[in-house]
Amino acid sequence: MIPPARRITAVCVLGAALAACGSADGARHDRTEATVSISPPAPRPPVLAPGPGGLTPVFEHGPRTLGRTVALTFDADMTTAEGPRAAAGEHFDNPDLIGTLRALKVPATVFMTGRWADEYPTEARSLGHDPQFEVANHSYGHNAFTDDCDGLPSVPAAEMRSDVARAYASLRKAGVPRPMPYFRFPGGCYDRQALRALNEVGVTAVQWDVVSGDTSAKDADAVTRQVLDEVQPGSVVVMHCVLSTAPTTTQVVRTVVPELRRRGYRLVKVSELIGQSNGHR
Structure with a gap:
């Protein structure tokens, strides 16, 4: 003792x-x-108020009169049918593009499908933990939310809400801690039925006003000209983070970003544009 x-x-x-x-x-x-x-606790990201009848609000661009801001957005597309192609070595990611955005210190919003996050969880997690980026929802398998959308297979109306929820689950499983309450319709296709189906999800649907045309493009200069010719204060530019279908995007970014800055534009995330849009369009 x-x-x-x-x-x-x-x-x-x-x-x-x-x-x-x-x-x-x-x-x-x-x-x-x-x-x-x-x-x-992290502040809640800005969202738009619901539209008429409680429909999901749609955001296309920020204010034109509150300074030269522009948001570059990148769709990380992958469908449920493209798994074998990825397994065979096809790149539906684009690490060089992300590295270029980081090197140029470009804030950006990535609209990611759940299937992409399933395939590239390390990259998804890296983006989700990097304050330079924000990760938002682009459906689970890039199926359309209307019956006729550039040949994409469609999601039945009864499954639209669960498709969005499944995508969010994949983003979180991959390690994205705070996916944004923003949703981009695959192909940009939507109708009242789709907006009504998502009205209880609490997302803002984010479209764009500048189409880069980088999908399947082989001429980076043509894509660059298209972006620079169409951009305005408050613009949302849509591009893609998929090397196999948008191989020129990295080169486009390397030219577009310095030129936009030379013109006096400040590059921001979509959330900042939405935050600027309270009563202003």
Whole structure:
């Protein structure tokens, strides 16, 4: 049995995280204090108010009169049928593009399908944890939300909400901690039925006003001219983060970004444009 004089008493105080130990001869051991900090919750991203009849709101561009801002957006497309092609080595990602955006310090919004996040979870997680980017929802498997949309297979109306939920689940599973409450319709196709189907999801549907034309493009200069000719203050530019179907996008970004900055544009994420749009269009 240990004599009382040799007993050591450990005292732990929650919150101050202070540990103190005393010995029989009265000698004091060093005290270690650990400060417990609680981070405040992240502010909720800005969204638009629901449209007439509670329909999902649609955002196409920011204010034209509040300064030269422009948002570059990138669709990370992949369908459920493209898994074998990815397994065979086809790239539906584009690491060089993401590296270029990082090197140029370009804030950007990536609209990601759930299937893309399933295929490239490390890249999805990296984007989701990088404050330079924000990751938003682009459906699970890039099926259309209308019956006639550039030949895309369609999602039945009864499954539209669950498709969006499935995509969010894939983003979180891949490690995207805070996917944005923004949704981009595959192909940009939507109708009242689609807007009604998503009215309880709480998303803002994000379209665009500048089509880059980078899908299947082989002439980077032509894509660059198209973007620079159409961009306006508040523009949302749609491009793609899919090397196999948009091979010129990295080269386009390397030319477009310096030129936009030379013209006095500030590059922002979609969330900033939506935040600027309170009562302004």
